[in-house]
Amino acid sequence: MNSAAATMRELQKKVDLIANNIANVNTNGYKRSEASFSDTLIQSIERQAQPQHEVGRDTPYGLRIGSGAKLTGTSIRTEQGSIVTTNRPLDFMIQGENGFFRVETDGNTRYTKNGAFQLQPILNSNDVRLVTSSGDSVLDNNNQPITFPGDYDTIQVNENGMVQVTYKNSTTPPLLFQLSLATINRPNSLEKVGGNLYQLPGTEADQIANGTLQLAQGNEGGIKVIQGALEMSNVNLTDEMTELISTQRLIQSQGRAISMADDMMGLVNSMRG
Amino acid sequence: MFRGLYTATSGMMAHNRKQQILTNNLANANTPGFKQDQTVLRAFPDQLIQAMQMDSATGTNLTADKNVIGTLNTGVYAQEGIPSFVQGALKETGHSTDFSLLDDLLPVNPETQQRGSLVFAVDVGNGQTRYTKNGQFTIDQNGFLTTSEGYQVLNQDLQPIQVNSTDFKVLDSGQFVDQNGTLTNNRLWLGYTDESEQYIKEGHGLLRWGGNPEAGPVDIEDVDFLNNASIFVKQGFIEQSNVDVTQTMTEMISTYRGFEANQKVIQAYDRSMEKSVNEIGRIF
Numbered sequence: 001m002n003s004a005a006a007t008m009r010e011l012q013k014k015v016d017l018i019a020n021n022i023a024n025v026n027t028n029g030y031k032r033s034e035a036s037f038s039d040t041l042i043q044s045i046e047r048q049a050q051p052q053h054e055v056g057r058d059t060p061y062g063l064r065i066g067s068g069a070k071l072t073g074t075s076i077r078t079e080q081g082s083i084v085t086t087n088r089p090l091d092f093m094i095q096g097e098n099g100f101f102r103v104e105t106d107g108n109t110r111y112t113k114n115g116a117f118q119l120q121p122i123l124n125s126n127d128v129r130l131v132t133s134s135g136d137s138v139l140d141n142n143n144q145p146i147t148f149p150g151d152y153d154t155i156q157v158n159e160n161g162m163v164q165v166t167y168k169n170s171t172t173p174p175l176l177f178q179l180s181l182a183t184i185n186r187p188n189s190l191e192k193v194g195g196n197l198y199q200l201p202g203t204e205a206d207q208i209a210n211g212t213l214q215l216a217q218g219n220e221g222g223i224k225v226i227q228g229a230l231e232m233s234n235v236n237l238t239d240e241m242t243e244l245i246s247t248q249r250l251i252q253s254q255g256r257a258i259s260m261a262d263d264m265m266g267l268v269n270s271m272r273g
Numbered sequence: 274m275f276r277g278l279y280t281a282t283s284g285m286m287a288h289n290r291k292q293q294i295l296t297n298n299l300a301n302a303n304t305p306g307f308k309q310d311q312t313v314l315r316a317f318p319d320q321l322i323q324a325m326q327m328d329s330a331t332g333t334n335l336t337a338d339k340n341v342i343g344t345l346n347t348g349v350y351a352q353e354g355i356p357s358f359v360q361g362a363l364k365e366t367g368h369s370t371d372f373s374l375l376d377d378l379l380p381v382n383p384e385t386q387q388r389g390s391l392v393f394a395v396d397v398g399n400g401q402t403r404y405t406k407n408g409q410f411t412i413d414q415n416g417f418l419t420t421s422e423g424y425q426v427l428n429q430d431l432q433p434i435q436v437n438s439t440d441f442k443v444l445d446s447g448q449f450v451d452q453n454g455t456l457t458n459n460r461l462w463l464g465y466t467d468e469s470e471q472y473i474k475e476g477h478g479l480l481r482w483g484g485n486p487e488a489g490p491v492d493i494e495d496v497d498f499l500n501n502a503s504i505f506v507k508q509g510f511i512e513q514s515n516v517d518v519t520q521t522m523t524e525m526i527s528t529y530r531g532f533e534a535n536q537k538v539i540q541a542y543d544r545s546m547e548k549s550v551n552e553i554g555r556i557f
Binding site for chain 2: 260
C-alpha cells in the first residue's frame with residue numbers, strides 16, 4: 001500500500017513536468033524536460049527456512065521485495081526547436097543545440113535561447129541598451145551590457161554574432177559589438193531558473209575549467225546566429241499528450257493497488273464478527 | 274482438532290507478500306530496464322498423519338498398530354521472487370546517452386542451449402561494482418557517463434568513461450566513436466551470463482551478483498561463442514520495463530481473492546470453535 005502511494009506521488013511529479021512542458025509549447029526558445037525513473041530500495045526478508053531446506057530454489061537465499069518507483073531526476077533536452085522567420089531586426093536565434101546567449105540578471109550570468117530582444121532606453125541619456133523581453137541585459141564578449149546611442153539607423157548581426165549599428169548621420173561611424181555566446185557541452189548540468197533562463201552550478205571559471213562551458217565568438221563549435229528569426233519551443237505536443245495519458249493511467253492503476261490493499265486490511269479487520 | 278487455522282493464516286500472509294511484489298511490479302511499469310518479479314509460493318514440508326489407537330482397558334498406546342492416514346501440508350509461504358529477464362520493449366528516444374541491451378539478438382550458448390542476458394557495469398563507490406539493465410544514462414559535471422542516479426558507467430577495463438559532450442556515437446558492439454568519427458579506446462563493459470536469476474536486486478536499478486563468485490557475469494570479449502556476434506547494444510533507445518500491466522492487474526485480483534478465501538476459512542474455523550466452546554455439553 002505504501003509503495004503504491006509513494007509511486008503515485010512520484011508519478012504525479014512526472015505529470016507536473018509534462019504539464020510544464022505543455023504550458024510552454026509556445027514559449028520561444030523553451031527546452032523540454034524529461035523525467036527518468038528508477039525502482040527504489042529493496043526490503044530483504046532473510047528469516048526464511050534454513051537454506052538447506054529451501055529445495056529447488058532458482059534465486060539466491062532470501063526474499064526481496066521492492067517498494068515502488070521514484071523519480072531520479074529530470075534532464076533538459078536541448079534539441080533545436082523549429083524556426084520561425086519574423087524579419088524583426090531584434091529577433092535572433094542560435095543555430096546549434098548547445099549555443100546559448102549570455103545575459104545578466106541581478107549581477108549573475110544566465111543563459112537563454114530566447115532571442116526576442118528589445119532596446120531599453122537608459123535614464124537621463126540618449127543611449128539604449130539591448131535587453132531580453134524580461135529586461136535582462138544581453139552581454140557582449142567583454143561581459144558588458146550592449147549600449148549605444150538611440151538614434152541609430154540599422155542594426156545588423158552576422159553569423160558570428162557581430163552586431164553592427166549604423167547611423168543616418170554619415171559622420172557618426174558604425175559601432176561594433178560582439179554578442180557573447182556560450183557553448184554548453186553538458187546540457188544536463190543546466191538548471192532552469194525561470195523566466196526562460198538557465199544557470200550552471202558554481203562559477204563560470206570552474207565550468208570552463210571542467211569543460212562544460214565554452215565561451216564562443218560565434219561560428220565556433222557549429223553555432224551560428226541568425227537575425228530576423230526566432231527558435232520556437234522544442235515541445236512536441238503529441239508526444240507530451242501521449243506521455244500524459246500513459247502516466248495518468250499508471251497513476252490510476254496505483255490507485256487500484258491502494259484500494260485493493262485497503263480492502264485486504266479490511267478483510268483482516270473483519271475476520272472476527 | 275483444528276489443524277487448519279494456522280494453515281489458513283499462513284495462506285493470508287503468503288498472499289499478502291505476493292500482493293506486495295505485484296504492487297511493486299505495477300509501480301515500476303514505466304521504469305526503464307525494470308524486470309518483473311514472479312512470486313513462487315511453496316508449501317510447508319509434508320507431515321505424516323497417523324491414527325493412534327488407545328487400549329481402553331489399560332490406557333496405553335497400541336503402537337504396534339500404526340494406522341497411517343496420509344500426508345498433510347500445514348501451510349504455505351512466499352519462497353522467492355524470480356526476476357523475469359525477458360527483454361522489454363525498446364523505445365526510441367534519439368538521445369546519445371540512452372542505450373538498450375539487446376538480449377534477444379544474442380546467440381544461444383552451445384553448451385547449455387540457453388540464451389543469457391547482458392548487463393552494464395557501474396561503479397557505486399568504494400571500488401564496488403554493480404550491474405544494471407537501465408541504460409538511461411546522463412553526463413555528469415566532469416564529463417563522465419553516469420546513470421541517472423549518478424553512478425559512473427564502466428568501460429572494458431572497469432574504468433569510468435569520459436565522453437565530455439553529448440556529441441558522440443556508440444557502435445552496436447559498445448565501442449565509442451568521438452565527435453570527429455574516430456574510434457576511441459573506450460568500449461562499454463557488457464557482462465554476459467546464462468544464470469540471470471542469480472542477480473540480486475538492490476534497488477535504484479542496481480543488480481548484485483548473488484551466485485557463485487567465480488561464475489559472475491563476464492565481459493562479452495571473454496565469452497568465446499559471442500565472438501561472432503556483433504550487435505549487443507543500441508544507442509538512442511531505452512529498454513522499457515517488461516511489466517505487463519494487464520497481466521499484473523489480473524494476478525492482483527486473483528491474489529486478492531485468494532487472500533479473501535483464506536480469511537473465510539479462518540472465519541469458518543472461528544465459528545466451529547465457537548460452537549465447540551459454547552454449545553457442546555450445554556445442558557439448557
